[in-house]
Amino acid sequence: MSRFSLLVLSFITFSSLLCYIAASSQDVSGMSEERLEAMVDRVYDELVRQQDSQEDDEANCGCSWASPYTCGTNDGTVCNIQCCSKYRGGGGNNGGNNHNSGSSSSGWRTGKTTRYFDCAKPSCSWPSNTRLPTFVRSCLKNGVSPASPNGPNGSRHGGGDGTAYAYTCNNQHPFTKNGVMYAFAAANVPCCQCYELEFLSHSVGGASAYRGQLAGKKMIIQVTNKGGDLSGDHFDLMIPGGGLGIFDACSHQFGGHNWGNRYGGVTSESQCAGLPSQHRAGCYWRFRDFKNADNPGVKFRKLSKCPSELTSRSGCQA
Numbered sequence: 001m002s003r004f005s006l007l008v009l010s011f012i013t014f015s016s017l018l019c020y021i022a023a024s025s026q027d028v029s030g031m032s033e034e035r036l037e038a039m040v041d042r043v044y045d046e047l048v049r050q051q052d053s054q055e056d057d058e059a060n061c062g063c064s065w066a067s068p069y070t071c072g073t074n075d076g077t078v079c080n081i082q083c084c085s086k087y088r089g090g091g092g093n094n095g096g097n098n099h100n101s102g103s104s105s106s107g108w109r110t111g112k113t114t115r116y117f118d119c120a121k122p123s124c125s126w127p128s129n130t131r132l133p134t135f136v137r138s139c140l141k142n143g144v145s146p147a148s149p150n151g152p153n154g155s156r157h158g159g160g161d162g163t164a165y166a167y168t169c170n171n172q173h174p175f176t177k178n179g180v181m182y183a184f185a186a187a188n189v190p191c192c193q194c195y196e197l198e199f200l201s202h203s204v205g206g207a208s209a210y211r212g213q214l215a216g217k218k219m220i221i222q223v224t225n226k227g228g229d230l231s232g233d234h235f236d237l238m239i240p241g242g243g244l245g246i247f248d249a250c251s252h253q254f255g256g257h258n259w260g261n262r263y264g265g266v267t268s269e270s271q272c273a274g275l276p277s278q279h280r281a282g283c284y285w286r287f288r289d290f291k292n293a294d295n296p297g298v299k300f301r302k303l304s305k306c307p308s309e310l311t312s313r314s315g316c317q318a
Contacts (some may be wrong), residue, residue: 004305010304011210108198110200110297111233111234111297111298111299112206114236116186116238117243119154119155119168120243121147121301122138122224124192124223125195125224126149127149132191136191137315140165144169148164154253167249168249170279174238176285181220184222184237184307184310184313184314185221185224185235186227187223188228192223194306194310195302197298197299198218198300199218199296200212200215210296214290219298222311239265239290240250240283241283260274264282272284276290280313
């Protein structure tokens with residue numbers, strides 16, 4: 001954190017403390033000096049944590065590229081949404097229907113989806129992130145051989161010779177079975193949880209060209225990546241050719257292939273042929289089963305247990 005940020009925090013800590021006292025209905029008139037100091041420290045630490053989290057999010061997405069000229073439409077990535085929202089205004093759209101997220105009846109909640117695929121080691125592959133007996137399986141450069149749970153991420157370390165670095169396993173791509181779609185996703189929820197999604201006839205929040213082509217269809221997803229910059233109702237679906245974003249491990253893992261636009265990915269089914277053979281099926285799935293839906297809105301609910309169709313590929317059971 002910068003010195004300026006700390007200086008700002010020192011000015012706002014007192015007002016934040018007053019708000020904390022008012023909200024908690026605490027009587028400070030008889031409070032000891034030690035208790036008052038502890039309360040100030042607690043408020044100050046929370047302000048520092050929030051400031052650091054905001055700075056980390058901005059640094060991770062590298063928003064220096066964003067401008068009114070580069071943010072014309074939502075291309076389906078988290079960083080595009082985070083960096084470009086101030087240039088689009090709230091709730092803009094790109095020709096599709098748009099609604100705000102929120103609660104719905106029958107225990108379902110309304111949410112939104114985006115897409116990405118960066119080949120990087122899933123964050124839920126780190127045992128320290130799952131706090132479960134199991135964690136998401138990651139693979140060596142060939143995409144098949146298991147990587148060490150604590151092996152370095154191929155995107156962060158530049159790939160090297162690939163022998164010790166961890167990547168997304170080749171089989172962690174979307175598929176359809178018995179009329180139900182399955183996929184892995186990033187979300188700001190605990191690792192390895194599974195959700196049932198039912199697609200709406202409209203998009204939810206942000207720009208989208210979605211026209212309702214998936215309305216009524218269902219998908220089961222498992223969260224394999226933590227999305228600290230995502231809201232609790234936002235699922236970033238992992239679809240090959242969906243956009244490398246800033247954590248590009250695909251270039252290190254596979255070398256020279258055409259993955260499409262860095263934010264948004266490929267734009268046509270024919271471009272799937274430019275991906276490595278291991279990921280073409282997942283790319284074709286987007287244009288066939290998923291009907292090239294652009295960030296469709298969903299209603300969703302948490303499942304008590306993940307289906308074997310997903311856990312057999314991820315290796316993780318919440």
